[in-house]
């Protein structure tokens with residue numbers, strides 16, 4: 001019953017907000033700035049808490065988002081494509097980045113580290129581009145594509161066996177949001193819900209013993225659906241600091257749902 005209710009909540013969510021999230025596929029105008037100090041190891045791991053993983057997630061192409069991108073932490077791990085408009089300096093394809101942290105200032109929508117910012121520029125023009133304070137960009141949310149990665153679970157260091165489990169999802173593909181997460185012992189239907197701590201981090205202090213399976217409500221565009229990892233994901237002796245492969249891949253759950261918005265012919 002609880003599961004059914006969660007599913008209905010997800011459908012309600014997507015019916016209510018679907019058009020909003022779907023139209024995140026539309027291109028928007030904004031500002032991006034080069035941030036030489038943007039490192040894969042922000043103090044404290046950054047708001048999203050990816051820490052050193054930030055550098056691996058998208059081949060080093062990561063960015064921090066401004067207040068508009070935060071979305072109560074849902075913005076963590078979202079992927080964007082952007083290009084700048086200066087015909088002399090900017091490449092036409094632009095660059096794809098993943099959000100791994102946030103900054104407070106409204107003046108720039110994105111701050112990009114070296115490799116990502118250089119990706120905005122035409123070959124040989126990165127140096128010129130970096131000298132500008134902030135560049136005007138067009139950007140849109142795009143599905144994240146982690147080609148050779150399944151959705152994975154990092155058991156956070158603050159987890160305390162046997163009952164307290166804090167996990168972070170890594171490699172969440174598609175243009176998706178995770179809205180609910182349940183955990184159960186493998187083979188059991190006694191699902192226990194987890195609570196979002198922030199962004200990609202979920203916790204419970206009632207984790208079952210034994211090997212664990214997971215399921216999640218995932219939305220994208222107009223649709224929500226359950227994604228199941230019914231085989232063993234965490235072994236009975238799960239360890240803080242370890243990453244476990246769920247064996248499932250989250251791709252887009254919905255077909256293109258955005259009508260009447262400007263599509264950009266980016267490759």
Ligand SMILES: *[C@@H]1O[C@H](CO)[C@@H](O)[C@H](O)[C@H]1NC(C)=O
Pocket residue numbers: 067104105106
């Ligand atoms: C950021 O923008 C919002 C609304 O657009 C505004 O209310 C807020 O004061 C701005 N904050 C700063 C620091 O400029």
Ligand SMILES: *[C@@H]1O[C@H](CO)[C@@H](O)[C@H](O)[C@H]1NC(C)=O
Pocket residue numbers: 148149150245246247248
């Ligand atoms: C992803 O999961 C499948 C099982 O569903 C597995 O066969 C495959 O090896 C996994 N991929 C990686 C990169 O671990």
